Structures are given as structure tokens and as C-alpha cells.
Amino acid sequence: MKVTFPRMGYLDIPLRSILQDLGLTVVTPPPCTARTVALGTRHSPEFACYPFKLNIGNYLEAFAQGADTILMAGGSGPCRFGYYAQVQREILTDLGYQFEMLVLEPPRGQIDVLLRQLAKLTGHPDLRTVWRAFRLGWEKINALDALERKAMATRAYEMQRGAVTRLLAKAVKEVDAAASVLETRLARRRGEEAMAAMAKKRRQALRIGIVGEIYTVLEPFANMRVAERLGEMGVEVERALFLGDWIRTNLFLDALGLRRERPEVRAARPFVNHFVGGEGRESVGNTVLYSKRGFDGVLQLGPLTCMPEIVAEGILPRVSRELGIPCMTLMFDEHAGEAGILTRLEAFVELMERRRRAKGERSEGGKMLSGN
Numbered sequence: 001m002k003v004t005f006p007r008m009g010y011l012d013i014p015l016r017s018i019l020q021d022l023g024l025t026v027v028t029p030p031p032c033t034a035r036t037v038a039l040g041t042r043h044s045p046e047f048a049c050y051p052f053k054l055n056i057g058n059y060l061e062a063f064a065q066g067a068d069t070i071l072m073a074g075g076s077g078p079c080r081f082g083y084y085a086q087v088q089r090e091i092l093t094d095l096g097y098q099f100e101m102l103v104l105e106p107p108r109g110q111i112d113v114l115l116r117q118l119a120k121l122t123g124h125p126d127l128r129t130v131w132r133a134f135r136l137g138w139e140k141i142n143a144l145d146a147l148e149r150k151a152m153a154t155r156a157y158e159m160q161r162g163a164v165t166r167l168l169a170k171a172v173k174e175v176d177a178a179a180s181v182l183e184t185r186l187a188r189r190r191g192e193e194a195m196a197a198m199a200k201k202r203r204q205a206l207r208i209g210i211v212g213e214i215y216t217v218l219e220p221f222a223n224m225r226v227a228e229r230l231g232e233m234g235v236e237v238e239r240a241l242f243l244g245d246w247i248r249t250n251l252f253l254d255a256l257g258l259r260r261e262r263p264e265v266r267a268a269r270p271f272v273n274h275f276v277g278g279e280g281r282e283s284v285g286n287t288v289l290y291s292k293r294g295f296d297g298v299l300q301l302g303p304l305t306c307m308p309e310i311v312a313e314g315i316l317p318r319v320s321r322e323l324g325i326p327c328m329t330l331m332f333d334e335h336a337g338e339a340g341i342l343t344r345l346e347a348f349v350e351l352m353e354r355r356r357r358a359k360g361e362r363s364e365g366g367k368m369l370s371g372n
């Protein structure tokens with residue numbers, strides 16, 4: 001059995017680590033490129049969402065390297081995600097591939113469902129092996145999230161252009177190579193310290209929060225590296241979504257039946273008070289939370305035709321108006337062009353700079369008036 005899975009940000013690193021430690025042979029699809037897009041779009045329905053097409057491209061590239069088993073997440077809810085795995089299976093079967101597809105469904109309070117699904121994949125390794133594999137994988141997830149957070153917080157202040165991105169790549173490689181929890185922690189600490197040492201904060205940079213559909217937010221190829229580009233424009237970036245947080249809520253707490261209402265869901269309530277699929281409601285709630293924390297703007301990312309993000313996009317102008325926070329939406333598909341994305345980012349940053357200057361002038365005026 002040679003297992004593969006779709007790429008999404010740094011997910012391949014902990015997942016490969018866990019599966020290999022459980023004794024499986026893993027074929028990681030190569031990073032997404034124009035070839036992945038071409039393969040995915042050629043064999044997907046035209047109106048399928050962009051992540052669906054990239055997944056198909058990933059599978060085909062992994063099949064070419066010998067993969068014969070796909071591990072995919074399942075889902076339910078108002079959007080199309082619940083059908084992803086089934087439709088992908090049909091497409092690949094029609095293309096003549098012979099493979100197994102294992103769909104990990106959300107456990108919904110039943111931990112035994114999750115464990116049975118894993119046992120089906122791995123046979124029945126002893127509990128010690130399972131614990132060790134997951135312990136290390138979880139440490140890697142947390143390390144990668146922390147390194148990404150640090151990179152987004154420091155890139156705006158780097159003393160040498162591109163230095164933080166290079167340090168992040170080096171640290172990610174070290175986390176990937178780490179063979180124990182201790183080695184992972186050391187790689188994380190070294191990476192965080194190196195990035196902090198490269199940053200010199202002379203003034204508070206503009207702060208932008210990124211919200212949106214999870215795949216587009218996490219996968220830099222799908223969003224054309226917007227977080228990195230904003231950082232290089234001198235903007236401090238914070239992302240509302242990280243792999244670790246998502247797994248904690250949607251797998252662990254859900255499996256144990258301990259899932260509680262999250263702050264972003266509560267914050268969204270005046271604007272949208274029911275689940276709209278994907279991360280649509282969270283996009284609204286996180287925008288509210290960023291506004292309360294004094295961020296200069298919010299960037300919403302999603303794939304073109306993503307229903308939950310379209311719902312959120314329709315609500316965000318009201319949030320923006322009522323809470324006074326600028327919001328911009330970028331939707332991606334195989335036709336999105338880098339130049340257009342860059343121009344829109346630059347215009348958004350300029351708008352926020354002007355707002356900040358205007359605010360500064362107003363408060364200067366206010367001080368003078370009160371001084372008189």
C-alpha cells in the first residue's frame with residue numbers, strides 16, 4: 001500500500017510523519033505547480049471549486065510516482081465538500097486508475113469511529129506506536145503553526161528583504177527532518193529566535209487579518225502567497241486559521257463530544273447566526289474580532305464559486321460599515337493572474353495607510369484643540 005493525500009499548506013509534513021511511523025509507505029504529491037493546475041482542471045468539472053481541481057492534480061502526480069491509496073477527509077453540510085471524495089473517486093476510476101480511497105469522516109462525538117477508520121488504514125499497530133506517531137505529528141503541527149505565525153508577525157520588520165521567508169523555509173525543513181518531540185521543539189525554537197533576531201520594529205506596521213476558506217488560506221500556491229507579499233509590503237499579517245486549531249476543534253474536541261461555541265461564532269451572531277458551510281460564518285466572526293482588536297483591515301480569501309465564502313462576502317460590507325474596518329475579498333481559480341492580485345493588494349495597503357494617516361491627523365487636531 002502506497003498512501004497519498006492532497007496537499008494543503010504544511011499538512012504533508014505531519015501527515016507523512018504519522019503515516020510512516022505507523023508503518024505505511026507514503027507518496028507525497030509534489031508541491032502544486034502550473035502542471036498540477038493543468039492536470040486538475042483538465043479532469044474536473046468546470047465549476048468545481050479550485051481546491052477540488054488541485055486535489056485531482058495532486059492525486060494524478062502522486063499516482064505517477066506509484067501511489068495506490070488516497071487518504072481524504074470527508075464532510076457534511078450545506079456546501080459541496082461532502083461530495084468531494086465520491087466525485088473524485090468517480091473521476092479517477094473513469095480515467096482508468098485502480099486505487100483505494102479512504103475517506104476519514106468527521107467523528108461527531110464518536111471517538112470509536114475515528115479509531116476504526118484509522119485501524120482500517122494501518123492494520124492494528126500497538127497503542128504505544130500509535131501514541132508515539134500521533135504525539136510527534138501533533139508536535140510538528142504546532143511547531144509549523146508557530147513558525148508561520150512568527151514569520152507573518154516579523155516579515156514586516158525584517159532588516160533584509162526575503163530573510164524571514166528564507167529562515168522560515170529552513171526551519172520548516174528542520175521540523176520535517178526532526179525524529180523526536182525534542183528535536184521538533186528545538187527546531188521550532190531556533191526558527192522563532194532566528195526570525196525575531198532578523199526583525200527590527202521601529203514603528204507599528206499596518207495590521208491585516210486574513211480570513212476565509214481553509215484550503216485557500218493555508219495553501220500558499222492557491223492564494224498566490226498573499227501573506228508573504230503583504231509582509232514584504234511592510235504589513236504585519238495574522239491568519240485566523242491554522243491547521244492545529246482546526247484539528248483541535250473539528251477532530252479532537254468533536255470526537256470527544258467536547259466541542260463548544262467558539263469566540264468567532266459568537267462574534268458573528270449579530271450578522272449571521274447559523275452555519276453556512278465551510279468557514280463562512282467564521283470569516284464574518286473573525287472580521288468582527290479583528291475589528292475589535294484594532295486591526296487596520298481584513299482580507300477574505302476563497303476559491304471562486306465557494307458558496308460559504310460568497311455568503312460571507314455578501315455580509316462583510318455591513319460588518320465593514322458598522323464596525324469601520326476596511327475589508328477586501330480575493331477569490332482564486334485557475335484563471336487568477338498574479339499581476340491583478342498584486343495590484344489589488346497594493347491598492348488595499350495604500351487605502352489603509354491613508355486611513356491611518358487621516359486618523360493620526362484627526363487625533364493631532366484633537367490634541368491641539370484640547371490644548372487651546
Ligand code: SF4
Binds near residue numbers: 277
Ligand atoms: S467550502 Fe467552498 S471551496 Fe470548500 S468545498 Fe465548500 S464550496 Fe468548495
